[in-house]
Amino acid sequence: MKRLLEGLVENNRVYTAGGKVASYIPELGKANKDSLGIWITTLQGEEYFAGDFEERFTIQSISKVITLMLAILDNGKEYVFKKVGMEATADAFNSIINLETKNPQRPLNPMINSGAIATVSLIAGDGRDNTFERILKFTRKITGNPDININEDVYHSESITGDRNRALAYFMKSTGVIENDVEDVLDVYFKQCSIEGTCKDIARVGAVLANNGVLPWSGERIIPVYVARIVKTIMLTCGMYDASGDAAVKIGIPCKSGVGGGILAAAPGRMGIGVFGPALDQKGNSSGGMRLLEELSKELDLSIF
Numbered sequence: 412m413k414r415l416l417e418g419l420v421e422n423n424r425v426y427t428a429g430g431k432v433a434s435y436i437p438e439l440g441k442a443n444k445d446s447l448g449i450w451i452t453t454l455q456g457e458e459y460f461a462g463d464f465e466e467r468f469t470i471q472s473i474s475k476v477i478t479l480m481l482a483i484l485d486n487g488k489e490y491v492f493k494k495v496g497m498e499a500t501a502d503a504f505n506s507i508i509n510l511e512t513k514n515p516q517r518p519l520n521p522m523i524n525s526g527a528i529a530t531v532s533l534i535a536g537d538g539r540d541n542t543f544e545r546i547l548k549f550t551r552k553i554t555g556n557p558d559i560n561i562n563e564d565v566y567h568s569e570s571i572t573g574d575r576n577r578a579l580a581y582f583m584k585s586t587g588v589i590e591n592d593v594e595d596v597l598d599v600y601f602k603q604c605s606i607e608g609t610c611k612d613i614a615r616v617g618a619v620l621a622n623n624g625v626l627p628w629s630g631e632r633i634i635p636v637y638v639a640r641i642v643k644t645i646m647l648t649c650g651m652y653d654a655s656g657d658a659a660v661k662i663g664i665p666c667k668s669g670v671g672g673g674i675l676a677a678a679p680g681r682m683g684i685g686v687f688g689p690a691l692d693q694k695g696n697s698s699g700g701m702r703l704l705e706e707l708s709k710e711l712d713l714s715i716f
């Protein structure tokens with residue numbers, strides 16, 4: 412396995428050259444464009460890794476998977492999906508258009524920015540610091556890493572430049588989707604995006620999902636089976652934004668990307684996979700990471716279809 416992963420990383424590093432590091436959040440522009448790494452955590456507890464697996468990055472939109480779990484745990488699935496839909500979109504992750512033209516009272520899904528901001532507004536707590544503390548605590552638990560924290564520089568960079576997200580959030584406040592203070596909700600959203608980790612941390616989230624909600628390293632259940640199933644399904648249909656269909660055909664397992672360059676993948680019943688490559692394709696997904704996952708899926712016959 413180790414040799415397979417090393418070969419795949421080296422073969423696919425070339426694809427990082429075709430991508431661009433995200434620069435709309437200035438701090439993300441500092442990432443090393445050529446990096447590519449992978450970590451696998453199997454349900455038997457074996458761990459394999461190759462390439463730049465030790466590099467730290469902010470999980471960005473991968474955090475939407477974590478906040479969706481918490482929102483369902485806090486409110487139940489009926490209430491969450493009354494506020495946020497579960498339909499795929501063929502538009503970019505930060506698109507505004509569907510909010511007005513489809514259903515102004517219900518963003519399309521929890522993986523795009525509008526839906527994720529609405530989702531985080533549902534999480535219990537004081538709506539600001541204490542709500543974020545709950546997200547951080549849950550992230551530490553699901554990764555098995557008590558040292559997980561936010562990258563303060565990325566958080567400030569996101570907060571200063573997050574006007575598109577402000578536009579989405581204020582629109583949703585005007586239509587009643589968001590009921591709390593908009594700046595508080597956005598502050599929690601910017602912080603969740605700035606949570607920093609490595610391939611190992613996101614692979615472990617994937618392993619918990621692949622294991623239907625049970626931490627493979629301790630046997631403790633942290634989410635019910637139905638929550639794991641909903642989250643995996645929405646990752647498969649919406650997790651790679653307007654490349655979700657492409658990823659479903661080529662990789663064939665639930666995946667979630669972030670503009671920091673991470674991709675979390677869950678191969679049901681088998682393993683969690685964390686990939687990192689900050690050079691992104693035009694849709695905001697790691698270009699080397701997508702290729703790496705595609706080849707890994709072929710090699711290990713991971714597709715669920």
Ligand code: DON
Pocket residue numbers: 470471472473504505524569576604668669670671694695696
């Ligand atoms: O809201 C944003 O723009 C970022 N903090 C997160 C977006 C993101 O990761 C999209 N993923 N590919």
